[in-house]
């Protein structure tokens with residue numbers, strides 16, 4: 001019986017918008033599944049019912065602009081639910097969890113200036129530690145040229 005200590009593996013894909021995170025995540029999920037691993041794919045913001053609602057709220061907001069601190073706390077709230085309801089239980093059950101974005105996105109997007117995203121994520125979201133896979137920088141430079149030449 002599990003005592004709640006993580007036994008699985010948590011891998012996160014971070015990068016600029018359109019850098020290929022979802023593509024690589026999906027390829028790795030297929031490869032690991034084919035080798036017999038239990039794989040959970042997920043994303044941030046989102047990954048849970050409340051997280052997906054928060055995603056819609058913050059990414060599709062057509063009302064008044066959201067101030068930086070509020071925005072950082074919405075991402076942190078989504079992450080807290082994600083960690084508690086999905087990531088930690090899956091890791092405790094021994095799964096490989098592949099997440100499309102995690103805390104480093106808050107550092108990159110909300111961390112500019114006041115560092116609200118980073119602080120909120122570390123102090124409020126209480127997510128598990130992560131293994132990062134980084135995209136090689138050259139692919140970020142090439143992608144827009146490839147897309148526009150089609």
Ligand SMILES: Nc1ncnc2c1ncn2[C@@H]1O[C@H](COP(=O)(O)OP(=O)(O)OP(=O)(O)O)[C@@H](O)[C@H]1O
Pocket residue numbers: 015016017018019020021022023024139143146
């Ligand atoms: N290695 C690659 N070489 C060329 N094109 C690629 C490569 N990987 C992904 N793409 C293409 O680049 C586009 C963006 O890929 P993808 O959706 O995986 O990126 P993403 O980082 O998840 O994007 P977003 O941040 O917007 O969710 C897609 O059209 C995809 O087919």
Ligand SMILES: Cc1cn([C@H]2C[C@H](O)[C@@H](COP(=O)(O)O)O2)c(=O)[nH]c1=O
Pocket residue numbers: 017018043044045059075100101102103105106107109110117
């Ligand atoms: C987790 C997280 C995400 N964001 C931003 C980054 C992207 O612009 C969108 C997510 O869109 P994607 O299609 O899933 O790449 O949200 C952010 O600003 N802060 C965060 O913590």
